[in-house]
Amino acid sequence: MLIFVVSCTKDEKADGMDPELETNLTACxxxxxxxxxxxxxxxxxxxxxxxxxxxxxxxxxxxxxxxxxxxxxxxxxxxxxxxxxxxxxxxxxxxxxxxxxxTPVDSYYHFPDISHGLNGLPIGIGINPHNGNIYYLEKSEDLVGLTLPKFYYKELNNNFIPTTNYIADMQFNSGHGFINFLGNGNKNIHFSRTLPELYGSQEITLKSTWLLMSTVNSATKYLYGTLKEDVNSIFYGTQKDNGIYKAVIEKRNANGDAFDVQFKTIGSNNAMLADMIKTENGYVAFGGTFDKNITTPHITNYSPTLIFFDTNLAVTKTVAYGHTVLGTHITEANHLNGAYHIIQLSNGNLATYGNGELTVSKPDGGLITSHYFSIHNDIQAMISLGDTFVISTGDGYLRKYDPNGTEIGKLKYNGNFIPDLLEINNNLFFVAGYRTTDKIVNLGDLSVVKILYGAVDKDLNLISLESIFN
Missing domain, CATH: 2.60.40.10 (Immunoglobulins)
Structure with a gap:
């Protein structure tokens, strides 16, 4: 269809038009x-x-x-x-x-009750393998009473009504948590535990009845996540060894007992493994190298890195992302305690996301494209949809990309923090934190973070929560 660019009003005649001709054209x-x-x-x-x-x-x-x-x-x-x-x-x-x-409120989202003056921030989400229920880890902070922040486990039924279990008081700063569900019904839960100069973790093991079994607070080890391998699990993270934080892989049995710890030398710097996936040829991890300093800035020269392993978990190749803008942005251990993601798409390309930087590379790690959003909100999600993928960004968007990292869709949603996205019945479910204001007697308006539940289809159209289970 030919579209003319010439625009004429009734009083202006197009070139070549008979001046005597009149038009009854209207736009309505x-x-x-x-x-x-x-x-x-x-x-x-x-x-x-x-x-x-x-x-x-x-x-x-x-x-x-x-x-x-x-x-x-x-x-x-x-x-x-x-x-x-x-x-x-x-x-x-x-x-x-x-x-x-x-922007819809009640029509699409569900808002669990959170008392006035409390922050409720989701820092982990998943599916309970024992009963199939959605759960999330919540960091709760009392901004009025100023009591110790606490971690809670919240599990949703099919009506999205949560049951709540207390886990532990929070120590220092935390922006990430995950659970290893043990074969005996116990839960092994890990949280980041950082200060500007402290790089460690808090590990709690609870019985199936939620009674405390053990707590380990470490200033020298932080495990970012786990992969199931038959009845055993592969944990990955970082651990101090002879004064250097080295990338570490720790194998544990079905009861959560470690039986093999492997330190990995990644370049000449301190290093960490922040997320890891299994591939046809072995494994590939997304992590980083950095310098750890006694004085400020405590972290310098940070470089996101891909680490390739064979089937025996021996390092075969590392690829440092020289294009990164994060080298000057990450200056303390608190910047390393958020959510990190690596996925492989159906064409073999790899996508990584952490500290606000999205990178898409070829299967061998060769750079295709990179996008930087913001480091100031590092609790963000990524999920593979096969030949496409979706991320959340701190400016309140869900964004969809093709396998080469070209944005092909986006949705402005009501939240600011999403630790992960769950694919359920061909749709995507999320638990998000959103910034709002509570009016507190004698304190006035108090800026807080609350929680919402939401769902979208794979084209990023908002859908009702009920359709998740239909």
């Missing part, structure tokens, strides 16, 4: 509603006269040449829809209409 359309919610379809009804070509601009970088199109907005806000019509003499007329897209 109505909308099914002036206010709609995010993800809701808006229908446009055309009422133009003598038009042969219709050109709509929806105000969100999308267009249409249909006579009466429909549109679904993926962001909230005011949008001015503009229609330009053309007749067969190349005259044009223009009409505009503004609609407001509300």
């Amino acid at each position: 359309f109505s909308v099914s509603k002036d206010t709609l919610t995010l993800g809701e379809s808006l229908q446009l009804i055309n009422c133009s006269k003598d038009a042969v070509i219709y050109s709509y601009d929806f105000g969100n970088n999308e267009t249409s040449n249909q006579e009466s199109p429909s549109i679904t907005f993926k962001e909230g806000g005011n949008f001015t829809i503009t229609l330009v019509t053309y007749d067969d003499q190349r005259h044009s007329e223009t009409s505009s209409h503004t609609v407001f897209v509300e």
